[in-house]
Amino acid sequence: MIKSKDRFREIDAVVVRFAGDSGDGMQTVGEQFTDASALAGNDIRTLPDFPAEIRAPAGSLPGVSGYQLQFGSREILTPGDEPAALVAMNPAALKTNVGDLAANGLLVVNEDAFTKANLRLAGYDTNPLDDPALNERYEVIRLRISELTKDALADSPLSTRDKLRCKNFFALGYMFWVYDRPIDPTLESIQSKWGKRLPDLADANTRALKAGYFLGETHEISRNRYQIARARTVPGRYRKISGNDALVIGLIAAARQAGKNLCYAGYPITPASSILEGLARHKNHGVKTIQAEDEIAAVGMALGASYAGDLGVTGTSGPGMCLKAEFVGLAVTTELPLVIIDVQRGGPSTGLPTKTEQSDLLQSLFGRNGESPLPVIAASSPADCFRAALEASRIALEFSTPVVLLSDNYIANGSEPWLIEDAAKLPAINVREPSPDEPYISYKRDPDTLARRLAHPGRPGFEHRIGGLEKSESGSVSYDPENHELMTRLRADKVAAVAKTLPPLAVQGAPEGDVLVIGWGGTQGAIASAVRRLRDEGHAVSNTHLTHLNPLHPDLDALVDGFRRILVPELNLGQLRLLLAARYGRSFTGLNKVQGRPFTVAEIHDKITEILTSLQS
Amino acid sequence: MIKSKDRFREIDAVVVRFAGDSGDGMQTVGEQFTDASALAGNDIRTLPDFPAEIRAPAGSLPGVSGYQLQFGSREILTPGDEPAALVAMNPAALKTNVGDLAANGLLVVNEDAFTKANLRLAGYDTNPLDDPALNERYEVIRLRISELTKDALADSPLSTRDKLRCKNFFALGYMFWVYDRPIDPTLESIQSKWGKRLPDLADANTRALKAGYFLGETHEISRNRYQIARARTVPGRYRKISGNDALVIGLIAAARQAGKNLCYAGYPITPASSILEGLARHKNHGVKTIQAEDEIAAVGMALGASYAGDLGVTGTSGPGMCLKAEFVGLAVTTELPLVIIDVQRGGPSTGLPTKTEQSDLLQSLFGRNGESPLPVIAASSPADCFRAALEASRIALEFSTPVVLLSDNYIANGSEPWLIEDAAKLPAINVREPSPDEPYISYKRDPDTLARRLAHPGRPGFEHRIGGLEKSESGSVSYDPENHELMTRLRADKVAAVAKTLPPLAVQGAPEGDVLVIGWGGTQGAIASAVRRLRDEGHAVSNTHLTHLNPLHPDLDALVDGFRRILVPELNLGQLRLLLAARYGRSFTGLNKVQGRPFTVAEIHDKITEILTSLQS
Amino acid sequence: MSTTATETAAPALNRKDFVTENDVRWCPGCGDYAILNALQRTFPALGIPREKFVVVSGIGCSSRFPYYMNTYGFHTIHGRAPAVATGVKVANPELSVWLVTGDGDGLSIGGNHMLHLLRRNVDINVLLFNNRVYGLTKGQYSPTSPVGMRTKSSPFGSFEQPLDPVRFALGAEAGFVARTVDNNVKHMTATFEAAARHKGLSFVEIFQNCVIFNDGTFDPVYGREQRDEQLLYLEHGKPLRFGKDGAKGIRLNGLEPEIVTVGEEGAAEDELLIHDIHHPSHLFAALLARMGYPEFPTPVGVFRSVQERATYEDGIAAQIAQTRATAGEGDLQELLTGDATWEVPRG
């Protein structure tokens, strides 16, 4: 055995994808690789992609589970367009993923899994590994991962079946070697996860990981290795965080900032369930979680909790949003604070439950009877969910209104490094109480915010009644025509008044130029990357990313005027575009994709380039 | 007693309002007056206005019930702006209605009801009838209606209480005399309603009616009487019809035209309940009605019925629309025919349940998760509901899609004469069946309509599965990205394809000019009246009324280009206006009223005049 | 439900303290007036300060209730009051929460929330006004309407099997289940008070007359002429007797109740079933709930009152307390920081 000569190449970013059967533990190794890279000081973004089925038949195409990440020494804004390296644990994984692999990319396969049965399940007539074209196009590394893992665990007391389950760690070890990742954090994580409960398993995974790593050092085929320097990000202490986890801690932080208890009521639904689950684990923060009988009950419980003085929050995905509509309307008219989180997924109807989309924007704004305005905000990345949770809670409590917070499947399950916030420096949430010195007038408004001031049950002397029928300022039911018009307009004005409290609109690039790209939600990374690239190429392109969809940012008016063409990329058929066109009475260009997948940087880059070219001619 | 000398004056239209306590039977006499006028050959429009309470305390302000109608010898398009005559049965009715009465209008009051107790309930300190200002401003006729009714029924076996209940017919009789209406139809109607079951009551009402009429002939105060000639409308046989009744017969007709059974599932809600109730009475037409446990079940049942081959219809009002959203999304993605009727009322939330509004348009279009397009149509008058029911069913069945049909409280409860359609000449509804000669591909589309062709359960050889997960053309569940984009766009294109099947857009006035008024729904009469008046005054004003809100009429594009300013009057904060601005990238002027009441002609006339003036300067 | 009165003795309240200025807008003669009266008499008797009461309702004539009770009130949306009430109680377990609903609101559109509310044992008092019709929407049949009832939406008679609210509540495992009648304010007040004093969910069905759309529906049972023979007053620890001077009684025959004449000619008193609101068998109350017009007298009073399980809000509070005891009170900075971090150094 010839010791391979390591040839390190410095690169500034790389995209890696792990793919295998849902039983193969790809999410686990994806996470471990991410953690290791984060701890190595790289910037990262991740994109887990699991099948809709809990556990589709082993080896089948729908059973393939994938995990892609991009990490680098520069700022990383997306999980990357094309992977530079693909680990395919079986033929089905190869079939569904190899098309995405960059030319000359590294393809690591578990040769042992390319059995007749598996090939048939994946719909291959012949073994694709033997296809010369494959070997020409990619750098193919055929490893007998199953056998090598078994060998490495020869004297483990585990059953053969359990031994084979360690093969993901073997593959991980090999990839650690290729990308020069430290293996210690993973070893520690294995220990803390299984060390006590299942020491044999911990030992086996440790050995498999090391075996994979050492294989790299010792195997016969010499190949390239890569080094990725630390990212030059803002100094400080970081953690990795997923979108839903950021919502969980953001909500807890928001409740504390408002001096309230958090009451979260939800009904499980992909991809929002993990918010409920995450909060349920934090009971020691005084968090009350309720698993309701359905989404209607969940929003009603959250509203009841808000009415009684908690910070009431509910979360769901599209189909659940439909069900919450009537209650949200009640929250609008009773003007009670409420945060409604919609982690969007592919629609319509049940649609593509495990895929991403941005198609609930118009539903959030208009999905209720009557004139029923409410603020809508959107998170633009996993870590940004923390800000969004605080901001949604701030608006809800300070303006006494329901607020919709839009996230999506891509943000919810993706993760990125987060510069840990200082709990002592979080912004305050100022809930204005009714004055104890004046008689309480339940629909009297704060002059700044137009919010009514709330007296929660239990407060002596403030007894009053609210409800879904139109009310006069005094809080009594009113069928008076002028009062209805007045209240309708006041509710709209109150929502509009939120605009006055927004920080200046962030713009990448000059405030004037040829093309402005306006985005919202999870497309932020792809848009910012594309615009950055074009600006580096010298084009007069700028972009802004809307964190607030309603009301729109007042700075937007001037910005829109400063550009010849405006592109609005969205993972829908043009929902923000419709709102912008209606507001500005001018036309906007759309880039619309409805495939359950995020934009690639290239797609946006190409579209902008196309517009720039058309402007020249 | 001096016989009054009748002085008839010919007038071409008049607005009359009856107002009294909810127990006073004002709706009944309003209806009777309407029927008599219709039978006298006048054109009419009505506006019943009942209190939200079933029966608020007698004599109280919220207990006032009103019924306004306009009838005339010219075409009548609205129930009128200001009544020329008001019957006020008690102080509360006077208080809440007299402000609307035209200057010098006729005010008939039941003097007997102006007791201390009633005055207090209505919040009067002194008797308003003694106020000289009232008598200056109006022609006040003080009648002791209660006493006179009792006198007239002196030898009736009814209890005093029951006798007093006949006073509405006394008042009606008097008004019949004023407006020279024939009393025979009402006498017949009294007979057919009570003659058999309660002959004493029939007799008492007959006598009260006559007594009121004769009082006019014989009483001492001479006064004006009016004659209104027959309307010069299209010749033929007419009936009076309310909006919800027109929906009832329209749906039954639509089912017949499609060769299907009608299955209507609903849950009671004001102002849609009478559709369910009306259909339930027509079981002998093979109509199946289901009162479901809620609106969700109702739409699901209608969808199930459609799936199994019936014409499935559900109806509700705003809050119920919220609840139907998720199922409507399922109908969109499974591409099943379904008619969803929304009789709009004041919102948001429970809002003003007995008042009118047009604020569910955006909800109909966007109130579901995902990209979930469907056709939306609107009825523009009570009788137009018949056309709308046929049209909604046609689109639903021919395009295999859910369709929202928007009506509103004003249309639903208002009534107008209707030139009875010839059942033999109703348009056909062509449901295209899958070919028995080819293998059935469940999502294969008709090339014209893009509709998929349906095979209903029970049909041998066509067994297949549908559901809310995204499907490929073959009907199998598909998570394929490109397929999802394809299907999303096909669903949108199919809805857009409806536009090709619309008759030319009807325009009142020239296709170019200064101001175009675009309306939809129940504002038709007011807009058309105002525009007609302005055209008569020589202004370059036109109007078009949209029967289809989605897709918009293709002729609209050219029309919009032909005008300097476009006014969009709506009983909301500008929902159609938003859609038009987004589509045309230009700005539209709104006239928006959110008071639970229809537009007056004057409001629209004034707004157009204001625009015309601004165009001149 | 039960709520501990505040530490300091609350000033004594009376009925008037719970009357609002709002005009009551039910139809003259509606049974709702008497229920309102009874509840306005019950509240002051409970020794709970006024501000600690919350009345939550859905939509319906009955659901207008909160507007007429001078305390905190929330008139929510149709069928969903259980959700709001649960949120209120979870947020502030100190409150005395009353849920007012109708047969349509509570058992048609709201049936599922009601079921789960009962199952969860949230410490709330539910008052279900059963008038066997939809009042507010002007007279359609409801899930408690008898078969054959002709209404606007069933012009040829309804053919749906009605639900019995008491059976429904027992089936959903409510700890406290009772029935009372709108023509007996004393019985109502006593029943409401018993409900209030029960810790855990209390469910009370009230026979309520709708004069407009279903007048007299309960007359065969509680009418002046009929009630002696047709009402069976349940009293804990007493035998089941009814009829003029308690001439009749109920005896068990296998699994079925049986009417017997009591006294010399008939059965001995000790053969009769003894009412036991804490009866260990679920079937006991179920058996009572199967009795009704016309075969049997209709039982009114408390069917069942057991306290087998903790309330839902206590369950939540207990887990919070317990995790705090084991894991310590949550520290926000620790939460933000999480488990695995790394430092990006300066420069």
Added chain:
Amino acid sequence: MSTTATETAAPALNRKDFVTENDVRWCPGCGDYAILNALQRTFPALGIPREKFVVVSGIGCSSRFPYYMNTYGFHTIHGRAPAVATGVKVANPELSVWLVTGDGDGLSIGGNHMLHLLRRNVDINVLLFNNRVYGLTKGQYSPTSPVGMRTKSSPFGSFEQPLDPVRFALGAEAGFVARTVDNNVKHMTATFEAAARHKGLSFVEIFQNCVIFNDGTFDPVYGREQRDEQLLYLEHGKPLRFGKDGAKGIRLNGLEPEIVTVGEEGAAEDELLIHDIHHPSHLFAALLARMGYPEFPTPVGVFRSVQERATYEDGIAAQIAQTRATAGEGDLQELLTGDATWEVPRG
């Protein structure tokens, strides 16, 4: 439900005729496979042509069912299958309608529709797959999860009183109520067939193992080692016996069941309760439904099968027929014309 076979003898079908080409995508080892197998064996035995079957489901692992049955199928939305199934049956009463649901789908979000479906007695066969967990959303507790169960959404244990599907169905007055188990295909097939042959709503609970999120939840009851002592097979007309060689039996003690040893030392066979699926008292099935682990053996089989009332779809059809008989078949022109008309003359 029952559906008359078409007039002409249908060609004999077999299991394969109901197998679709779609790959079945449940987790390997999931109890759903056995249920699928059982239903694919039941359908051909019913003598109904394939195209007359419709399988309607909600959302959940179980609700994927329609995709795997080669007949008409509709995978609807979460909890709402009862509504769609009702519409299907009302539109075409000739169809054999099967509703597949889960414990979450049918009793959490869909509880109200289920309740009203049962109450209305629509002639539909409901199969509720009870795995006491939310499978599809990856393991949260469900309304049938036992108290204390730790799941993703109840990391410190659930404290909600579970619902029992059989009790629920009996409470909702379902005419046919049964329970079966996923590890006994023969029992399932027989139960499904009995359900199918019952005219009116049939409700079947199936104990179903979720290998991933709640593996072994029924093992204490139906595990190989336990089932002799823990399962009580209900057989119409037979005494309630269980245990090895039927050594034990159930006797009535007041209103409570009681376990006795049968034979010389213990009770005589004729003291035991005799199972009667048509028992006139509702309490009989209710009593059986109260029995369960760990105090009692768990009954499986048909609890109740009575045909007291007409089906809902027959009620609708009957009113149509009756109004046609009295008022005549509706004439469209007459309908359009209405009662009161007037003529506007020409010119």
